[in-house]
Amino acid sequence: MPENEEYKEVGKSEFRSYCIALCLSKKAVLRLMFATDERETDNCFKIYAVFSEQGTDIFHIPFFKLREDDLTFRSITDGIPAAHWYEREIMDMFGLVPKYHPDPRRLVFHDSFPADSHPLRKDWEISEKDLKEWGEGMVRKVPYDFLEVEGEGVYEIPVGPVHAGIIEPGHFRISAVGETILYLETRMFYTHKGIEKHFEGMSFHEGVKLAERVSGTSTFSHSTAYCMAVERMAGITITEKAKAIRTFLLELERLYNHIGDIGFLCAGTGLTVGNATGSKIKERLLRLNDRLTKSRFLRGINTIGGVTKDIFLHADDISLTIDTVAKEYKGLMKLLLGSVSHIERLENAGILSKNRALKLGVTGIAAKASGIDDDIRSSHPHLIYNKIFEPATFTRQEGDVFARMMARAEETKCSMHMIKTIIEGQHEGDLQVKADDIPPNSHALGYTETPRGSVFYWVKSDGEGRPLRVKLRSPSFCNWPSVPFAIQGNIVPDLPLCNKSFNLSYSGCNM
Amino acid sequence: MYLIVFQLLFVLTFGIFILSKRHMSYFGLFIQLGLAGITSYWSVDVLIHGTVFERELLISFWGNPLEIKVDSLSAFFILVLNFTLLTGTMYSAGYLKPYINEKNRAEFGLHYFSLVWLHISMLLVCMLRDGLAFLVVWELMAVSSFFLVIFESEKEETVKAGIYYLLEMHVGLVLIMAGFIYAFVQTGAVFSFDGLTVYFARFHPFPLFLLFFMGFGIKAGFIPFHTWLPHAHPAAPSHISGIMSSVMIKMGIYGILRVLTYIHTDLLAIGIFILIISAISGLLGVMYAIMQHDLKKLLAYHSIENIGIIGIGIGIGLIGVAKDIPVLAALGFTGGILHVLNHSLFKSLLFYSAGSIYMRTHTRHIEHLGGLIKRMPVTALLFLLGAMAICGLPPFNGFISEFLIYFGLFKGLRTADFQTDLTILGAIICLALIGGLAIFCFTKVFSIVFLGTARSRLSENVKEIRGGMIFPKILAGIMIVTIGIFPLYFVKAAGKVAGLYVEDIPLIIQNAPPLSNVSRASLVFILLTAFLWFLRRMQQKRVQIEHGPTWGCGYSGADPAVHQYTATSFAENYRELASPILKVDKHFELLKEEEIFPRPRSFKTETGDMLEENLIEKPIRRIIYWMEKAAMFQTGNLQHYIMYAFLFAGLIFLLTIFKLI
């Protein structure tokens, strides 16, 4: 068992007070909360909550057992608001009902999914008829109540699930008067792919491929986190070289995402040249990816026990490209910060207050822009981050779109710096170590920082050493609930801009 | 002969009371047709030949024979009011049908009797010159319209609005009376309009004019004397609102124009004064209108706006006369006066349409309406016609009058001096803004009421109204289009009136404004539209036409009624700009910091008339406050009263000693 995970079983009735005490006394942050169906081995469901303590590299993981005679538990959401989506997800997927949850509507399933059907239970089945009706989506079995703003003159704009641009599906229900957004409600999970269920049917080695495909823009982060979890279960320590390559590619992924995002913000403000320049630099980096790994999105590199390619063979190409990118990026930032009209749009738009961000457990860029120093690279150092990562002043206090852009810019600078350091350093060792069979009944966390925030994998193997449960939590899952708070009170045309500044993934959320 | 018939018709009006409820409207219409026929005949004659028609009535007034006098000014107004009153009565037959069972015969009779007498009193207002007689018919107009307003007297609000209206009308009457009396006392000339000539020739005309302006301005609804309009118009039945808004408030304009015929000095100050008041009325009228969600109240505010446009025309006309810029003077007056006619046409059309909507849906609140164009297509298209006309868009009549005013303004720029140029520029800006705001307002009204889907149960399953109520609207519509495309004769008629103030009118009207070109351009526009429409039809025959739901981003569970734009929203953006002038309270709380799981929320706005609040209601509260204070002296104790008497006597004594009185 990895040394920074502290598991503790608590009674079902004490769970809530235990968690709240953890939050209060140790300033712990809820990172992850999930259930497992362990009825075959322990004859119970278990619900885990992962907290990370501030200032130390320790995860507190309290859990409790739920017997089949009473499948309800006391919700912790009223004490720890960050738990609200996790609990609703557990309710949908396992049929374990959080009592006194302030918002007990469905989360993952849409109206046409049958009631009392819980896919992540091991014995889940669905009838042909239900499957058909679910697919067509015409029959409303469990209607979803949107929160309505009462009053004369309020109108609702339904945006999505089909959007005008090439983006994934999500439904936004805007209640507005004139241009002012009174309230926004989001409805996600249009493309729920049942990834966690899929993981259970695969071997651990095959799982890497699936993890790579959870979210297109952070494939490498996901696969790294997954590999890390499995390696920790198996007790494998990978070589320095593999660590360096993983770190390098993680930062490369961050780089192309951040620059692309910064450029893409310009599409929201209508600054054509900025948008095009951003895409151009991103494309340059994607081509570098392709040359390094034969995949534009860095797929096929990670494997359990290490990496498959030695990208340091291309060191010259890398430093050349990065230099060009650094130059172009500097030009881009000069253009953006010099454009008064652009900055005017960004400032004071979509403010997410620190208080709310903390309560909702927001992670990544959004957290940093709201004044929370949340970076798993520094708080739980992994790979070679403890050697090269200097947590610079990423955090900004404003919490607006501009702050999010600047947080990205800071990280970009830092990533470039780290990439250079890694390239210049010496890294010894083989590419991979031999990964033996995974020990049965073991479990571990894997985590890393994607461009959007922290991603977590929690993997558990069953008695035969096959996956029993793979829980993954992408940063988008934590951050989507905060978007409506940032957007309320803004004007309608700023909604896409605010949304873009978070740049959350739909797919990464709809696991 | 005609004169006798004319007066005989007065007597005949009492016949209304002996008829059954169903026949009253026809009889009223019959009498009005007679009245209108005779007076129109006189008026047309006057306008064509440029003569003045004078006759003595059979009735005498305190021994003085009553004389009626129709000059071009009277003639123009008579024609305008005849048309609208006839359409109004025609419309009333259908509109009042649902009330036949509710109201008794006396109430119905009183309504039609008042209607006919409103017609008569307005005709006489335009024809009588004697001061006392004028005041009597002026009062008659107020009283008869009061009875018309309170038709639905079972509603408390209606009666309140009616009494409020009557009160304001009396304030106006007192001011006008004071004007006459003052002039009479100062000069000793005849107690009539003609007597004013002497006064204005001898004294500084501005103060007395101000008195008359205020008196007539209350009727006309210039801001800040507009407060009765938004109350009385929604309260009255729709044909009455139409008549009041279209022609009755114009009697105020008539009064002002009449008084102006006697003034020949100090015109610059008067002109600038009228211009400023009118510009304010025009702008504020339409600005308030945008915020209204009560259809008839909104139209009432638009009347204020249009009075403003008329006033702008008259104001710059006066400035033109004073500064000796003939083209400015001629076109200002002509445009303003033509707008009197134009406004009466489209405003009556709009009010009649609003009435039809009210009749079918029982609501005037536009947020409850929607999608009516599919159920009431004729009403919708006629309303659209009126809306486009009131926005001053070509090829409709509103454009012609505004075009004339613009023409005068732009033509006058060069010859005017520095200050006048700036004034002209101000007028141009105001007109342009008023036009733009009117478009803003009427796109809102038309879209919310007629387009999209029904916003509430009230506007579902309604039926189109029938012929009797459509016909008067079509008449008005035809007039609107005719004036819009072939304006020349109407402009000439208005020019005749303007001739009372400016010389050389025919020359300017004949030569300067490119009216035939305007009609040509309008025709080109219409033909091109028709051609394109034809082309479109041809193209559509060849290709596949499909029908589906409005694009809703692929969300199938949408409720179209909730997702369409609302009137409040339409006005919301603009509200921010106008916030210093408008008083709008908005009630909505954003989520609090602690509120992660939102409670149900609500939104509410309240709009008030800030001018009314500050000019009328606050002073009244003040007065009541002081009166209550003053009531302290009224102790009911005899000794105290004796003491007051002594104090008073003492005061007088002291004042006499110091030769102060």
Place this chain on the structure above:
Amino acid sequence: MTTFSLLLLFELTLIILSFTERVKRFLTMLMIQGVLLFGIAYLQLQHINALYLAFILLETIIIKGLLVPLFLNQMRKRNNFNRLAHSKVSTFITVMAISAAIVFGFLLSSNIHDDNLQTKFFAASIATIITGIYFMIVHRNIFTHIIGYLIMENGVFLFSLAVGSEMPMLVNTAILLDIFVGVLVLGIFANRVGDTFKNMHVDDLAQLKH
């Protein structure tokens, strides 16, 4: 005519100022105003001696156009103060008020017939002074106060051109001194207040005395 063109440009800067919210643009406009003032003064005072001209050059371009804005820019950077805090009065009203001030300046000057008064300068100076005062009244922020003050000072400069073509050296020196004292005192003060500067209101100044 040429002088008038420059004055016109000067008034345009006022209009731009009226709807500006970025502090940086405010400072740019102040710079432009300084340069324009030099142009105006130069055209007007060509015939006076070189010393005066040099002095005017110093006053307008160097101080008004360069030093003061740069100094303020330093302050802006140090305090990271980029936008003017919203005042209660909307920008919409500001634009209208300043346009009205310009027209009012013209109207007023066209009504004054005095041989000693040059109407064009008078018109522009009235508008500028009103604008300056307006900014000082409407905004409660110290920085905006300084800017309003500088605009007003420019108005006074124009006024001094209006009353006589020969600009008395003494008056000029006084104006200069005034600017210095105003900007420096307020600036140093504001810098010292430092962090709270962004939200610093003039009302708070009084409290700080104690």
Place this chain on the structure above:
Amino acid sequence: MNGLGFLLSIVSSLLFPGIIAVTKAKLSGRKGPGIFQPLFDAARLFRKGSIYSVTTSIIFQIAPVIYFASIVVALLFMPFGQYKGFLSFEVDFVFFSYLLAVGKFVMIIGAMDTGSGFEGMGANREALYSMLVEPAFFILMGSLALLTNHTSFYSLFVHIHFDSVLSYLIALLAIYLFVQIAMVENSRIPIDDPKTHLELTMIHEVMVLDNSGFDMCLIHLATGLKFALYGGLIANFIFPDTWPLYTQIAVFLMVNLLFVIAVGFLEAFRARNKLEKNPKWILTLSSISMVVFLSVLVIVHKYFLE
């Protein structure tokens, strides 16, 4: 020859949207579509069928037709040097402006006819902005009328002369105003961004979400025509009628081209305004035209210097 301006404008209008797109593409380092792409699009739309929302009525169908007709008729006023437009009369710019207002009016109600929240928003914004820009245009035309003592497009442009520094300044300001008014009227950056895919932020483009086929074809063509309208006015404003005809035609086309490229530049390097800022920004156009008016008063010696 009276329709020369009209014909040239029509010709150049066909290329305008293409040139703007190409300029923007080139500036942002992309290859971009061909200049004729918008024309191909329009031709394709002309051949296509239509789909109508069941919520809509006749208003929705006739709106594009009236809109297009209003712009074409407005183009008929376009003079060319010493040649009048097909239509030309005193104070024709009032008619011109109100005619464009008719087009806007029907487009607004056409958009509202669909009962869609998006289109309602677009319609609302369009109504507000076009209302605010009206005074700027009228003051500008008033200034030019005052300057030349003529009041029709044709005679106004024929009699305009620039001879002093002040008049050059006025000319510059007038051109600036024409360009900006054109941007507002055409719903381009900085007021609106027509090329974004975000229906929540647009003005004009979101109003035509539900239009298709022939109607859409007209709307596309109208965009070019509307640019040509203002491009033509600017061109007329610049060149004097004394030049030989061929030079005039060349200059006319050149000015149009420059205008459109300028629009492309502006759009490439400027982000669009925050929506709240738009009304204020449009209002400053009126203020600037007011300053133009005041300076014209100086030129015509109504306001005496000294």
